Amino acid sequence: MDPKSIRNFCIIAHIDHGKSTLADRFLERAGFILKNKGDQVLDQMDIEKERGITIKAHPIRLTYTGRDGSPVVFNLIDTPGHVDFTYEVSRSIAACEGAVLVVDATQGVEAQTVANTYLALNHNLTIITAVNKIDLPNADVDETKREIEEIIGLDASDASLVSAKTGLGVDELLRVIEDKVPSPSGDADAPLKCLVFDSHFDTYKGVVVHIRVFEGTIEKGDRIQFMATGTEFDVVEVGYFELTPVVTDALTVGDVGYFAAVIRVPAEVHIGDTVTSAARPTAEPVPGYRPVLPMVFAGLYPIDANDYEGLKSSLQRLQLNDASLTFEPESSGALGFGFRCGFSGLLHLEVITERLRREYNQDIIVTVPNVRYRVIKRNTGEEVLADSPSKFPPLGEIERIEEPFVKAEIVVPHEAIGDVMELTNKRRGIYINMSYPESRRAVLEYELPLSEIITDFFDRLKSITKGYGTLDYVLAGYRKERLAKVDVLVNGTPVDALSFIAHEDEVQHIARSMLQRLRKYVPRQMYEVALQAAIGGKIVARENIVQLRKDVLAKCYGGDVTRKRKLLEKQKEGKKKMKQIGKVSIPQEAFLSILKRESDD
Known part of the structure; x- marks a missing residue:
């Protein structure tokens, strides 16, 4: 495929703004699903369908007829919107040249709208703005455009107006993507250079590596090398993603696809690594991803002690598909041998434990979730990072305890401000600021202890605001507290x-x-x-x-x-x-x- 006819882009937005539904309309236009028969087709996990959220980024290749009548290939990646899965978004963005920013015309710009836009801008992606849900009675297109311009700073005068539910405006949006998203650049004859942006484990093929090709060509029989570890393998299959994987002869510059090389040890593959040719390696790797910083920690223990190795194998395979999961062995006097796992947030913890039970048939106990505290010893001044109470020094040796705080941005309806402020005060919140992007909503800025929001804070917020409250937060450092x-x-x-x-x-x-x-x-x-x-x-x-x-x-x-x-x-x-x-x-x-x-x- 000529790189000039390829467009690599992702869909980014706040949760529930219509990313997956818009992706369904794109699949419809490409002939993959019948009109009005698709229902968030790219959300393939049962837990995604039950919760109505996207958890994993999903790549797919779509072929359309371009303006000049020749075929145009769209490599689309649908991404999650929840703050716990921001790492999935950052990985998808690194494999693209453009991003479609979807904003709900009834909700306006929200926390993750801003966060995901800045992620895309930091990678120099071309941003195409789409105002969604314009068919709803309470849609306010003009106000939404104003918020995009004032809060994010993007020109929204030519924003595409669409209804992902009915398909209104989708054809026009596809033409805008074809015109504005730049085609990939690179040399097909240069040494192979691919970015590993995801992977999964197949019982028969071993680790299947998801790649974006920046330079060179990869085909069956090639001897490839992972630059981070130096390990080498022979490629036995290459292909690309449609609704099911499609085997092809080769992947070249601009292609998004996969390869299998009978990699049986999951630890051999690292997300963000560069794949190159063993015989003619590239000089510089592709810029990878910043390391994942877990926010929430919990112990996972098998109910049957004999299942320890099975749980370890399951976590390794899950980590292939979710690089934001970290784990290390630990033991408990009450529960025996298990693993101390790090998660992006409490929803991430719930999703991982549910996947372990459903996909890997693991019967597990989950301990009380914790954050990572900083403990300073009394005489030596030694600093101990403790993500579990069992790692705390004896009480007499502790000089002080510091806990992580986050800067939280809470978007709430005007009528719920008082109740939300009461909730944050109960959770030891420190008020910073309140602003009104528009008359219907307020943005509350607080500093909160991370330990106070990792359990049921988000659920309580949703209950108080009748489902309209949103939360976004970033780590703001450690503070001394009486703990x-x-x-x-x-x-x-x-x-x-x-x-x-x-x-x-x-x-x-x-x-x-x-x-x-x-x-x-x-x-x-x-x-x-x-x-x-x-x-x-x-x-x-x-x-x-x-x-x-x-x-x-x-x-x-x-x-x-x-x-x-x-x-x-x-x-x-x-x-x-x-x-x-x-x-x-x-x-x-x-x-x-x-x-x-x-x-x-």
Whole structure:
């Protein structure tokens, strides 16, 4: 394919602004799906369809008839809109020359609209603006254009007006893409230079590597090399993406496709690496991606200890398809051997755990999510980065604890401002500014502890704003806070997997709430079980699980009362002995209950 007839572009937008629906209309025009029969076709995972969101970026090749009657190839990548999957967007942008920025005419410019636009501008992409949902009664096209110009700084006078639902304006938008997105540049005869922007594992082919070719040509039988590791492989298949992969003879300059080389070890492939020819390597690699910085950490443990290796293999394969997932081995006295995993956010954590259960049949326990704290030791001044309470030094060695803060931008309807401000105040938010991009909505800027928003903050925000509130945040550094590590003891034995970090002013409330929930799930024993929360040696909360009791007086139909007392004393001594040697098993539901905060905060 002549590179001059290729257009590589992605669709970027805030969540729910219509990216996947617009992609359906593009597929419709290319003849891949029947009109009005496609429903977010590129969202292929069950979890994407159930939640109605895009989680993975999806590449596809579409062929149209150009203005001059010759075929034009569009390599389209549909991207996610949620803040937790920004890394997917950045990878897609690096493989393109243009981006279609979709803005909802009923919602206007929102947090991720701005963030994704700046990502595209930083990569020098050509931005094509499309105002979507113009068919809705409450659409305000003029106001939306004004916001695009004032908030983002793009000229919106010639923005394409479309309805992704009905197909109105889609044909005109395709012509704009053909005219404005530059064709790829590069030399097909130069040494091979490809960017690895994604990958997945196939049972028969091994690791299938998704690439964008910048220089040279790759075909079956070539000996290729990964520049980051120096490992070499023989290519056994190359192809490109339609609704299903299509095998082809070769990929050349400007092509977006894949190759398979019987790579059996997932760790051999790194997202952002450069693939070149082993015989004639390129001099400079393609600029890769900045390293992923996990924001949320949680432990994943197999319920059956024998499934440890299976969980490790599943995480490696998932990491191929999601480079923002990080993991390392860890062990727990309560749960055995597992992995400490890093995630972009709580939604990312939920998606990964759900994929492990559905796609890899892993039966797992997820521990309480944490952020990474900075602990300064008292005498030495040594700095410890702890993403788990188990990694905290002893209480007497701690000089201070610093926790990560984020700068959050919350877009809310005007009538919900008071409730949202109350919510952020309860979560230790620091007010910065409030602005009105237009009369219907306000933008609240806050600094918030990351630990306060990784659990249910987003759900609470959506509930308060009736689904119209949006949240975007960036890490703003560490701050000294009065924090404490709280250990949870069951029958006097610490359960490391239930330990948590909390602000000193909220410790008792959170600990009591946790123990009350835990009490519902820990099974009753023949002796009384104490659930305690402790800071160092100080107990800050306690709940008791009432003992089961056998009626030892059932056979006593009268007689001297001392006989009854003797039986009760004997029972009492037996229960005391059982309590000393008894072990309490904590079910999985108990760990899951800890993830939930009280609905009234």
